[in-house]
Amino acid sequence: MKFDNIIIGGGLSGLTCGIKLAELGKKCAIVSSGQSAIHFFSGSLDLLGKVNGEEVSNPLESIKTLADNHPYQRVGIDNMTRLADEVPQFLDRAGLKFSGNANQNHFVLTPMGVMKPTWLTIEDFTRFETKDSFPWKKALIINFSGFLDFHTLFIKDGLKKLDVTTQIKNVSMKQFEAIRKNPSEMRSTNIAKVFDNGDALDEFAQKANDLSEGFDVVILPAVFGLLNKQIVSEIKAKILKPLVLLPAVPPSVPGIRSQILLRKRFQALGGTYFLGDNVEEGFFENNRLVAIATNNHGDIKLKADQFILASGSFYSKGIVATRDKVYEPIFGLDVNGETNGSEWKDEKFFNDQPYMHFGVKTDSQFHAMINGEPVENLFVAGSVLGGANALKEGSGAGISLLTSLHVAEQILK
Amino acid sequence: MKKEIFEPFNVSDNNFEQCVKCTICTVYCPVLEVNPDYPGPKQSGPDGERLRLKDASFYDEALKLCLNCKRCEVACPHGVKIGDIIQLARIKYSKKKPKVRDMILANTDIVGTMASTFAPIVNPIVALKPVRRIMDSVLKIDHHRIFPKYAGLRFESWYRRYAEKKQNDFKKHVSYFHGCYVNYNFPQLGKDLIKIMNACGYGVHLLEKEKCCGVALISNGLIKQATKQALHNVEAFKKSIVDKNMPVISTSSTCIFTIRDEYPHLLGIKNDEIRDESELATRFLYRLIDSGKLKLVFKKNYKKRIAYHTPCHMEKLGWSIYSTSLLRMIPGVDFMALESLCCGIAGTYGFKKENYETSQGVGKPLFEQIESSKADFVATDCETCKWQIEMSTSLKVQHPISILAEALDVEATMKLWNA
Structure with missing residues (x-):
């Protein structure tokens, strides 16, 4: 089975590569072992939130201070500036509206009740321009009775520090009785499905409006618009007071919507999305990867001119650590991180852990390497690259998006 | 490395x-x-x-x-x-014993043999509203359900009578696991497969006594019987694949999924020797075409808009690409893929009175897609999806193999591969 490009990994990075290449006419396939981390999406894409523990105000400026082997440095500041600028339109073409600026972080209120800097925020959520002020004084937090994935007390405590007085109220409605029967299944996605399919929205908005008498702002969990995106604008229109949505514990409703829209965009451009399949083996000839074999397709190999490895970090098994080594499990590519096991970690848990920087080695054009030799047509993108502690820096989404766009450009050259 | x-x-x-x-x-x-x-x-x-x-x-x-x-x-x-x-x-x-109803639904082989023998009587009777009411109240088989019609002449009998002899004229050979549906309800699909394979230069043979794959037995808790049938089938497959070097192809995604994956995973039956060469006909054909060993010639006047539905077990196998790629090769086909969603029938599940509402609720988003597809008909690889879609939407459903058989220019294809 022959494609122009095959991407291994169906998360933010893989889909970004696939869409970009398909937009420019390439026949692409994505092989994904399962659904991706986009299902845990907070609603904001970070470019750079912190450097050495200090909050970043201008991500593009602060990138210059990062280590030379950081993926951003390897993409290059000029490319970064140009590509970061492209991202909002790129997402918009998939039906995803984001706003923000790579020269100036804005803030979002997290479900822990604190303000965090970020780059782009999806239209569901509210952008705040400063960290230490909340535009309203009296907030009403509404939760659904029986919904355990929205921790209202954290929000209340957090807002208290911003001098906001809050009250928490629960709403019960007969439309949610069915999903409440099974407390472990009362999840944000199940609530969203009730709003998507039924008539619950009007009644809920009415209740929320009645309860919010005397408050300046209404805070709700982001349980709106899983498959039916309209629901988000409808709830915003129906709630009379200003409305702030906050992410709930995953699975994330805006996240799954984003995943679906990105996948549909890729397929609409002619892309083939193989879900629930694993790459078992690669076939190399003269420093080129010519084909891969997957679990589902067996002897029918998938061939392509170029391949991209966007298989994620430890959590997605893009790289694997055992007691004595770190390795890339599909092709046995060279990795950064084969150091002495005792140096993998810092004993202080909250410090910048060395293993978080581990990833697949590449040359300057993002080619994967085997025994020090670059593989001409195998590129690496996203978190499998290593070289960054995305958790500490707040750089995960930026690395996925921008290294992927950059790698796609290398292929299109 | x-x-x-x-x-x-x-x-x-x-x-x-x-x-x-x-x-x-x-x-x-x-x-x-x-x-x-x-x-x-x-x-x-x-x-x-x-x-x-x-x-x-x-x-x-x-x-x-x-x-x-x-x-x-x-x-x-x-x-x-x-x-x-x-x-x-x-x-x-599970401590729940299967009910009489479950045994009737699960024993597709025995029920199929009896029903097809008396097909002219059985078909109109089970379609009657009062009969469906009685089945509903006595057996708890939902009255909305219409049983697929039984064929008067079973596929196996038709094959022995009309097709078997000429299969030895070909140079290459495959075995065909037809499954209960083709045998008792819809022999035409089996005939379509033989038409295509023959045109491609392959003789088609039956296994040495095939038994129902057992998927319905497993889902209805009749594990002992399922295990017995599975052991029998694995042996029959071995005789074809190992002894005669003949791969086994099928037209039912669920049968082949059960044999490849449910036998080892659920019944603990080893199938290593046969698994790789037990597959769907569309995958078999796709491999030949992809490796340049086959080319199909299609009629010029075939024009249809086709919406493809991915059955759950095709989704799990990851094989819908083979069926859809073949359909897209037909020049006059305006192809659209429906979002991959469960139709809700799940074999015998949706026939049970207690599951009817769930079954239709599950299928609703798919039915809505189908109704708005403006397709001439739906294509899918699973027989029970076909029943469900035909019972729940206004469109008819065809198997990709039947579509290929209709669109194929048999003589031109034959000329290429039967020289």
Whole structure:
């Protein structure tokens, strides 16, 4: 089975590569072992939130201070500036509206009740321009009775520090009785499905409006618009007071919507999305990867001119650590991180852990390497690259998006 | 360069320990969405397994509401065999005995043999409203359901009478696992397959006495009988694949999925020797075309708009690409892929009175897509999806093999491959 490009990994990075290449006419396939981390999406894409523990105000400026082997440095500041600028339109073409600026972080209120800097925020959520002020004084937090994935007390405590007085109220409605029967299944996605399919929205908005008498702002969990995106604008229109949505514990409703829209965009451009399949083996000839074999397709190999490895970090098994080594499990590519096991970690848990920087080695054009030799047509993108502690820096989404766009450009050259 | 394989040393066969509780499976469970009595794949699967290992009384009979669609497994980022865990728990712990109704629905072989023998009488009778009412109240087979018609002349008999002899004229050969549906209800699909394979230069042979794959026996808790039939089939496949060097192809996605994956996973039956060469006809044809060993010539006047539905077991196999690629090769086909969603029938599940509402609720988003597709008909590889879609929408359903057979220029294709 022959494609122009095959991407291994169906998360933010893989889909970004696939869409970009398909937009420019390439026949692409994505092989994904399962659904991706986009299902845990907070609603904001970070470019750079912190450097050495200090909050970043201008991500593009602060990138210059990062280590030379950081993926951003390897993409290059000029490319970064140009590509970061492209991202909002790129997402918009998939039906995803984001706003923000790579020269100036804005803030979002997290479900822990604190303000965090970020780059782009999806239209569901509210952008705040400063960290230490909340535009309203009296907030009403509404939760659904029986919904355990929205921790209202954290929000209340957090807002208290911003001098906001809050009250928490629960709403019960007969439309949610069915999903409440099974407390472990009362999840944000199940609530969203009730709003998507039924008539619950009007009644809920009415209740929320009645309860919010005397408050300046209404805070709700982001349980709106899983498959039916309209629901988000409808709830915003129906709630009379200003409305702030906050992410709930995953699975994330805006996240799954984003995943679906990105996948549909890729397929609409002619892309083939193989879900629930694993790459078992690669076939190399003269420093080129010519084909891969997957679990589902067996002897029918998938061939392509170029391949991209966007298989994620430890959590997605893009790289694997055992007691004595770190390795890339599909092709046995060279990795950064084969150091002495005792140096993998810092004993202080909250410090910048060395293993978080581990990833697949590449040359300057993002080619994967085997025994020090670059593989001409195998590129690496996203978190499998290593070289960054995305958790500490707040750089995960930026690395996925921008290294992927950059790698796609290398292929299109 | 050596490929590393990570082999965890303390993981059960059904790998429930590898669940990281991410909840992604619950988003894609079609039952959970419409029937809150079902605890959902995470709770029924890996979470429940921990409890059941501690004490069997934690087993919840609500697990029978699982459709065994395996969409949870396709979604799982960590490769946990969630569907298998649930089905194995049902096999191991369920105390509910199968009802008479379940035995009737599950024994497709015996019922099919009897019904097709008396087809002219059985077909009109089971279609009668009063009869369906009685089946509803006595057997709890939902009265909305219409049984697929039984064929008067079974496929096997037709084959022996009209097709068998000439199959030896070909240079290359395959065996055909036709399944109960082709044999008792719709022999035309089997005839279509023979037409295509013959045009491609392949003789088509039957297995030495094929038995029902047993999927309905497994889902209805008749495990002993399922195991017996599975052992028989594996031997029959071996005779074809190992002894005669003839691969086995099928036109039913569920039969082939059961034989390849459910036999080892649920029944503990080894099938290593036959698994790779037991596959769907569309995959077999695609491989030949992809490797340049075959080219199909199509009629110039075939013009249809076709909407393809991915059956759950095709989604799990990852094989819909083969059927859809073949359909797209037909010049006059205006092809559209429907979003891959469960149709809700799940074999015998949707026929049961207690599941009717769930079944239709699950299928609703798919039915709506189909109604707005403006297609001439729907194409799909699964016979029970076909029944469900035909019972629940205004469109007819055809198997990709039948579509290919209709669009194929048999003589031109034959000329290329039977020189």
